[in-house]
Amino acid sequence: MKFRVLASVTCLAVMLTANPVFAQSAESTKLGDEKYEPRVGQSGKDVIWVPTNDAVADAMLKAAKVKPTDLVYDLGAGDGKIAIAAAKNFGATAVGIEYNKDMAELAKRNTERAGVADKVKIINGDIFVEDFSKATVVTMYLLPDLNLKIRPTILKMAPGTRVVTNSFNMGDWEPDDTVGTGYAQGYFWVVPGNAAGKWSLKGMEGSQQPATLEITQRYQRVGGVLNIYGKSQPILGATLTGNRLKFSFTDHSNQSRIVEVTLNGNEFSGQVLENSPLYSITGTRN
Template sequence: MVAALSVAGTAGAQTAEVAPPFVTTPPEVVERMLALAETRGDDVVMDLGSGDGRIVIAAAKQYGARGIGVELDPKLVAAARENAQAAGVAQQTRFLNGDVLKADLSGASVVTAYLLPWLMDALQPKFLAELAPGTRIVSHAFAMSGWEPDATREFPLSGEHAGRTATLYFWVVPAEVRGEWYAAQPEGEWRLEIRQNFQQIEVEGAVGDVPLRTSGAVLRGTHIGWQGEGEGEGGTGRFEGRVLTFQIVGTLTANGASRSIVFARRP
């Protein structure tokens, strides 16, 4: 089946129980999905609702990645295994028969999906709870409520799909950084308060008694950065760091000099 999976015109009748049907992603879109995810040979690519296995197989064949497909329909699971065998990537791929909502997502470093909006929304808490920060998610056609994509790509299709447009949505699972952080430094204690809405963050606080304001704060996976605009010597400059479980470890560059700062989470 190659018809576009669409909710247009059916939204009123749509219920949460309608399972995404088997509709294939055209090969050129598969390629774009894996490229958008910056797939590498050391990735584990998990396709949720893997159909005939094409995304997992392409990830293994073109990038040397390992792949896992999760699919509700056992006949499609069998077909995907045969396709992987025929493509010479049976050793690198696994196809599991089951419901994506019950699957363990934790081993994936790239997640792909071509499902339906309600199922993307139902998966959202699992993405945040089970996927390691930095995991890339690419969805063909359907976004998630509330969680803005890090990137959206729209492009015209060719061949038998000419005249149609494909849309891809891309997210990087953000580290959890909301709350208060502190670091003892020569100029006084740094106190940060970070507000977080998925990957969007605001950082403010103080260095000693001097208020710290920031601009351009970014969070991408475990990478965090901001431009300090405090009045005191400590507050100015660019901070770039990495979020660990209980620490943010990074480098402050100001006035041509760099130094390390380790922030601890305020309990």
């Protein structure tokens, strides 16, 4: 535990000095109030407290395209600033989970000061215990090993959930995008649906032309082979964004066609397009 705290302090301290854009300086932030004045770098259960820079908090929420219908969870909420920014600047409902009781109380007072207490809830709890499965957006400023520890929980969330971090990635789950520039950056992901397996397709070419699609998947990266007209062809440019699967194939007249379908468990439905929809298709996982 001692080593873990030390490692956290060292890691975030290194980040603080190496990455001045992403860390909020003590001078430029309102750190507390008359009841509780936290110190930047103070120990936390699994990671020390360093507040995200205001501009970076907004950039993270912008990258996640946060909108009023979103429910944003900040894991390790500190003084509540990301949850508050989500409500105040993007109109979202937000929840911050913070282990340190004094910090959680401060965050609650900050939601009142910011006039968003009706939109932001602060939970004094542990991110590895509290349920955040209803979030549509998850924000994190933790540590690389904590991101990896929480990753399995995130990957079980509803496909399409957006995740954005300050500074640290999620190992071999490659990000969909980055936030910021140069060495100072955050990362953005969309939780992928499950597209893997062999699918029987109906409606290709607007007929009962039998077709199968075999998809391999690693996180959001997908590839596959389409078998149609008795011939196999690799699908091209395949992307999986949440439950939206998109790829192109070559039809019987040698035209490149785009397929866009939405996964729903072991079924999918969607369309084959040229510039506009040509015909509807469905798929069933075998």
